[in-house]
Amino acid sequence: MRSRAFHSLTTARRHIHTYPTASLATHLHKNDEPTVSKKNQNIRSFNKMLALHIRSGRLQHAHKLFDEMPLRDLVSWNTMLSGLRKSKDPHGVYGCLLGMRRTGLSPNEYTISTVLKAVFGTEFNVLVFQLHAFVIRVALNSCLFVGSALMRGYADVGDPVVLRRVFDELFEKDVSSWTALVSSYMRIGWLHEAERVFDTMPEKNIVSWTCLMNGYIDNKKIKKARTVFDRMGERNVISWTAMINGYVQNHYFADALQLFAWMLRSGTRPNDFTFSSVLGACAGCCSLLTGQQVHSSILKSGVPDGIVMSSSLVDMYAKCGDVDVALCVFDAMPHKNVVSWNSIIGGYARHGLAMRALDEFERMRKSGIKPDQVTFVNVLSACAHGGLIEQGVKHFGSMAESYEIQPEVEHYACMVDLYGRAGKLEEAVNLIKGMPVEPDIVVWGALLAACGLHSSLEVGEFAAEGMKKLKNEHRVVYSMLSKIHGEKGSWTIAIELREMMKRKRVWKQNAGSWVESHFAPF
């Protein structure tokens, strides 16, 4: 982990020359330049323009403008940094920070909090310590923005002691510092400490309440989260959306939809965030009718259809079984990103329309959007379900070769499934044996299912052995093994396994179909 981070840091260093360095100094020495105030006005309009590009997500334009600006001040660099952060490019943020340092400018509180927020949850979070050291050196540790960002940073690297110390050393604390402390404790799973701090806070606002609730949701304490939600004095779109989405994440789709209905009755207007979560709920419980109703309320609400909400719509229609409407919504999107393409390809894959999935994949490649690891999970599972062995093998091979995406355990699971369904058990076993990562339950499960399909006792036991190593007793192991043994005529072993299942209280789950329950409306 750490060595990978350092590798990235050194590659970042190699790229710093892409950021202009000397222009600031040369311009300052020209006497016939406009007066300082004129120059400041000039740079201000450039900065405004830069911020405009970044706010509307046109990072390319912003980058171009930044490079062409006659001079760049601290605000220009900070704006550029926030743009790189928004596009989730910690590598770029780091490079930009180095570029800025090379012009001799010194980071201020905006710089530090932006960089800190850019490294959370990435391998660049080793920089939290360095940034903290810098903060102390230039005495920025009394700045509330920096303090909050630092606390979150230490939560990210899992250090509750230093995080508390950062809080204690703040000169004066406001509501957001206290709130940051609560959510940092929540992030590392110290629920009781978070609760205690929340109770002793000098004042609370709607953000603090929402953060506490979100903390419980992140820690899968959905009931506690709901208690907090019910106790809140006032609620806004964000608190409603967070609770609804909490239900969706924990698969309580009916509760999510019910809460959405209450939200509408309470008079709070949903926004695109809310609709995305609600569509996720509809998709999760395969409720086409509800999804259609949500779709019409989106159209009536006048909420602009952003790329995220439209992708949720595509996914909803695909998961609820209406792939044709999913394609309509998809084709109507003026801009598409990886997620949009993944939604439509995944939709086709799920419905066994392997050829159409591959056609869309081809269209995606032609449109210039780079596929990611999710795309390949979808493509490979399309091939597996459609029995397109050669295609699957070809795409699996192209991942690392053409797209620099290292196959992960999910991709291996798809390939084992692909070989397994086709009866090529030997290929599947060889693939597992050559895996660079440990096989997980899904990989072994795919192999075991294949053994059930093709009645191979030998490979089945290999798969069962592998699964046992995970110390994860899964009922499928027993039911599948007992099926194979039964077919092979080893009834004693089959009966023995069934007895074992009874003792361990593992039961085969009944299969269900959503088709019957959702055809009623028509």
Place this chain on the structure above:
DNA sequence: CATCACGTGA
């Protein structure tokens, strides 16, 4: 002049 809680895919 520039941040600030909530969101999509397997």
